[in-house]
Amino acid sequence: MNKRVVITGLGVCAPNGVGLSQFTESIKNGVVGVTFHQQLADLGFGCQIAGQPEITEELLSQYFTPLQLRDLQATGIYYGMIAGIDAWQDAGLEAGDKDTVDYDSGIIFGTSTLGVDKLKTAIEMTDQGKVRRLGSSVVIQTMSSGISAYLGGYIGAGNQVTTNSSACTTGTESILMGYERIAAGKAERMIVGGCNDSGPYIWAGFDAMRVLDKKHNDDPVKGSRPMAADAGGFVPGSGAGALVLESLESAQSRSAYIYAEVLGGAVNSGGQRGSGSMTAPNSEAVQKCIQAAVRASGIKPEHIDTINGHLTATGMCPTEVKNWSLALGRSGDDFPYINSLKSMTGHCLAAAGSIETVAGILELDNGWIFGNVNCGEIHPEILEIVSASRIPRKTMDLSLKILAKASFGFGDVNCCMIFKKYD
Amino acid sequence: MNSHYEELKNIIKIYLPEDVSVDEITPNSHLINELNINSANLVDVVLDVEDHFDITIEDDEIEKMDTVASALEVIDSKINTK
Numbered sequence A: 001m002n003k004r005v006v007i008t009g010l011g012v013c014a015p016n017g018v019g020l021s022q023f024t025e026s027i028k029n030g031v032v033g034v035t036f037h038q039q040l041a042d043l044g045f046g047c048q049i050a051g052q053p054e055i056t057e058e059l060l061s062q063y064f065t066p067l068q069l070r071d072l073q074a075t076g077i078y079y080g081m082i083a084g085i086d087a088w089q090d091a092g093l094e095a096g097d098k099d100t101v102d103y104d105s106g107i108i109f110g111t112s113t114l115g116v117d118k119l120k121t122a123i124e125m126t127d128q129g130k131v132r133r134l135g136s137s138v139v140i141q142t143m144s145s146g147i148s149a150y151l152g153g154y155i156g157a158g159n160q161v162t163t164n165s166s167a168c169t170t171g172t173e174s175i176l177m178g179y180e181r182i183a184a185g186k187a188e189r190m191i192v193g194g195c196n197d198s199g200p201y202i203w204a205g206f207d208a209m210r211v212l213d214k215k216h217n218d219d220p221v222k223g224s225r226p227m228a229a230d231a232g233g234f235v236p237g238s239g240a241g242a243l244v245l246e247s248l249e250s251a252q253s254r255s256a257y258i259y260a261e262v263l264g265g266a267v268n269s270g271g272q273r274g275s276g277s278m279t280a281p282n283s284e285a286v287q288k289c290i291q292a293a294v295r296a297s298g299i300k301p302e303h304i305d306t307i308n309g310h311l312t313a314t315g316m317c318p319t320e321v322k323n324w325s326l327a328l329g330r331s332g333d334d335f336p337y338i339n340s341l342k343s344m345t346g347h348c349l350a351a352a353g354s355i356e357t358v359a360g361i362l363e364l365d366n367g368w369i370f371g372n373v374n375c376g377e378i379h380p381e382i383l384e385i386v387s388a389s390r391i392p393r394k395t396m397d398l399s400l401k402i403l404a405k406a407s408f409g410f411g412d413v414n415c416c417m418i419f420k421k422y423d
Numbered sequence B: 001m002n003s004h005y006e007e008l009k010n011i012i013k014i015y016l017p018e019d020v021s022v023d024e025i026t027p028n029s030h031l032i033n034e035l036n037i038n039s040a041n042l043v044d045v046v047l048d049v050e051d052h053f054d055i056t057i058e059d060d061e062i063e064k065m066d067t068v069a070s071a072l073e074v075i076d077s078k079i080n081t082k
Helices: A020-029 A038-042 A075-090 A116-127 A138-142 A146-155 A170-183 A200-208 A249-251 A283-297 A319-328 A350-364 B003-012 B039-053 B066-079
Strands: A006-013 A034-035 A050-051 A105-113 A189-196 A239-247 A259-267 A306-308 A336-339 A402-409 A411-421
Touching: A006 A020, A006 A075, A006 A170, A006 A249, A006 A350, A020 A034, A020 A306, A020 A350, A034 A138, A034 A306, A038 A200, A050 A336, A075 A105, A075 A146, A075 A189, A105 A146, A105 A170, A116 A138, A116 A200, A138 A146, A146 A189, A170 A189, A170 A259, A170 A411, A189 A350, A200 A319, A239 A249, A239 A350, A259 A283, A283 A319, A283 A411, A306 A350, A350 A402, A350 A411, A402 B066, B003 B039, B003 B066, B039 B066
Parallel strands: A105 A189, A306 A336, A306 A402
Antiparallel strands: A006 A239, A006 A259, A034 A050, A189 A239, A259 A411, A402 A411
16 A cells, blocks of 8 residues: 655745745746846847846855855756755755754755756866866766755755656656655655756757747747747746655654645656657657556546646647647546646746646645736637636636646656645 | 964865864864865865965875874975975
């Protein structure tokens, strides 16, 4: 018998809000965190707008020791530590003392590429023959697992401490992995989530692929347009989201506040076959993943109240909505409410699934669903499947019970999770 | 005490763990065993020392710098042979 798993802590470092309270206000009020970046313009990017959390030196000093901050050039570690530590504290948990190892707590915190700015410095110094002058922090800032290592040291984690990486599925996949570990009785508490570096070296590859929005450099707030008729590419983002997952018994034993229960989830790949490729999802696999998540959660498709989609605004939004509709057997007025946080944050890549799940859990907890900004005119192919009333453009009060969240990533990988308000 | 003692103390202090105070640094302090400096950070201490005193310390000399006093000996000999 699997253990029940609940969410007892949330943390977020998003382009439109750092910290739970600011983020909650932002998503409720449709505040967009996408801004113009002069550096991207100077470097000749087609897309010169991006979502990047606003971080001050003062804020960093609350999460890192002066020694840790010395030569720290990994923005993903900034964001991941802020979100992870916030989630841990939000759960009412403390950093362990320096002699205590907590063998029941672990970390699965994902990322794509970590510490690119540090890597650039290291590459330049290496090429200049200055290897011996690099210092000791290149490896810990550029290894993918750097973020889980930093977080593990903070809490004194003695359970599994690792990093998952599955492109834009990463943040959601980490939640499934942590859930499975606790459900199997192998851990009591896991910090899960994902982070993604910011900056030109992260975003350049996407700009080169011509998949980013180029039409809103002078109007960044309107740049990210999931599900809109005129969506023409995604806006790159960055940041981190974190959740503390905990066995129900552990949460109850310490009278922790419970945001929601993780009912289950599924992960799969389309094998880059059929409609799938390195960069596009196989729709059949997407539908199977959603259906598997529903089955694993012990619910029926009609129980889903709202969907927090992947919905990046590249032109694939109608395909995604169709996949949800076919997988759940629901359409028109019967379709669940659906929204995309990316309209307010851009696409935060490896952090996307975790930031968006935090947003979804806040919806369950607060009893409203946030509106899709920049979706004035819904894509006509979406309206052939779903009634416009199911795509809120403004935040609306709504008593929700069950949320479905999915993310899809390069490599044709999918993950879908089902969450239930705890009562 | 050696004229470079205070300068070295200033370099070392940022590498002290949070529960070790700068006042605990004495000439005989062992950098790793007593001051609890992370062994990985010794190379950073050496780089800071190199920058501050404008000297170059070879890898085999780093091994000799296990206490504050022995580090000062290495620094002094390097400065004197500049």
